[in-house]
Amino acid sequence: MKLKKKKGQSHEPLSPELRATLPKVNINDLVVSIKYYVDEDFAHIQIRDHSVCTRCATKPCLDFCPVQVFTADAQGKIMVGYQACVECGSCRIGCPLKNVDWQLPRGGHGVAYKFG
Amino acid sequence: MATKHTFDAIVVGGGPAGTAAALTMARSGLKTILIERGNFVGAKNFFGGVMYTHAIADLLPDFWERTPPFERPLTEQGYWMLAPDSVVRMTHKSEHYKHEPADAYTVLRAQFDPWLAEQASKAGALVVTRTAVLRVLQDSKGKVIGVRTDRPDGDVYAPIVIIAEGVNNLLTQRLGLIKNDLPPRFVALAVKEYISLPAKDIQARFGLTGANEGAAIDIFGDATMGLPGTAFLYTDKAGISIGVGMLLDEFIQHKLRPYEVLARFKNHPVIQPYLEGGKPFEYGAHLIPETGYDRMPKLAADGVMVAGDAAGMVDALHREGTNLAMTAGRMAGLTAIKAHQAGDFSATFLNQYRQDLENSFVLKDMKQYRRMTDFLDTTPHFMGTYANFLNDVALRYFTAHGIPKRDMERQIVGMLQERRSFFGVAQDMVKLLRAMRG
Structure with missing residues (x-):
């Protein structure tokens, strides 16, 4: 499967100078503020087929996930830390190869915002 | 049974x-x-x-x-057009918003x-x-x-x-x-932090007289690195809600991390003073269907x-x-x-x-507004270009150089032409009008 060419104007790449203005953020500093009822027995997000990810050149999930659920191990294999998931659905929609099996956490589990 | x-x-x-x-x-x-x-x-x-x-x-x-x-009734609302080191503000504050119940609350x-x-x-x-x-x-x-x-x-x-x-x-x-799931260009990803801050500090910084006033500001331009999206700064009772949202496709195409875009926005010299001393209480994310x-x-x-x-x-x-x-x-x-x-x-x-x-x-x-998402999708330069232009115009307009104002006006027109051709501007305006009028 190839990435579909999008309609309309193509995205001009960001200039390196602009990209350099992004501060580094330790995601854990943000995730600690979120309350979860973690379901240790059920991973509601899974990679359907790891071999598909190895064919994925861009691996955008590593970046766009707002809580960095997806990380790559030393071999480049995608690891899923579903415990930090805020159930936004970005990976379900944003995975270019539709390789994320995205389900709802079981009732009463997952994120529970204190402020929202 | x-x-x-x-x-x-x-x-x-x-x-x-x-x-x-x-x-x-x-x-x-x-x-x-x-x-x-x-x-x-x-x-x-x-x-x-x-x-x-x-x-x-x-x-x-x-x-x-x-x-x-x-949280707070909205008594001031509006837009800030952010450039990397400056802002043009257009907000509306009115006593007419002050009735109970108000029209809108954070x-x-x-x-x-x-x-x-x-x-x-x-x-x-x-x-x-x-x-x-x-x-x-x-x-x-x-x-x-x-x-x-x-x-x-x-x-x-x-x-x-x-x-x-x-x-x-x-x-x-x-x-x-x-029929199909939404594609990433018809859905926005927004991240927000709720930052705790004493009410008196919020009131002083936003120019509010008390808990009966509040502000909601939507921010464009450098807030989202000039990419199609918006950021916001809303006052709560004893806290500030600050966030950024962009089409998911922008994050994907540019390999951007939403929390880094938010952190960059929070560090902006115009934004930072509003958050000074605040304690981050909660971070979160949500998708917005721009179906x-x-x-x-x-x-x-x-x-x-x-x-x-x-x-x-x-x-x-x-x-x-x-x-x-x-x-x-x-x-x-x-x-x-x-x-x-x-x-x-x-x-x-x-x-x-x-x-x-x-x-x-x-x-x-x-x-x-059926064409709004398409508008953002097909004019990705829009927010960045015009937010920066407005800021440069303001700087030029509000600075005296000892040259006739007629020349200044010509300079301003030139500043626009450097960024976008006459036809480019016309095209953007027609597209915007069409997106607004349906």
């Missing part, structure tokens, strides 16, 4: 759409169940922060006496949504939390007859099901009410209606969503009541709901 759980109506999802539907139906005497997967109603709900009271008043005329947990959803669910509960709805709906049950002809939950013995039956499951509309998709009028799911089929984010009911331009959802939920509820009176739960009958929405602001606005 297990008992069969039967209701007059089932609502899936405890957001504003679902709760409004449940409240409406329960109040008229329908035996109604509201099923919410979160630990409490509101646990999964997350937004920027502005709630409009017209939709609440339509649902609950006496809502003010029921002391809703609002709100924290983990407090507001439970309050709304409590009103549904008081009206007689059975509110069941910690229960996920796995699938919708249909008879052999495809008519919806109930839902399967993840509780043991968890099938629930009703002649009418209102789906208000939110932006991740898996049930809506599985029912075939929408648009033309790509909405079917809103009714045999035995089922869809409302709220699940149906893409968002007016991104005016950052409205919960009021569309609440209105749609109420209208779906009213149609369900009529369906019970008529004993007719067919798609044809339930299409009354669609008609009611077409006659209301919900679908009228969505129709008017």
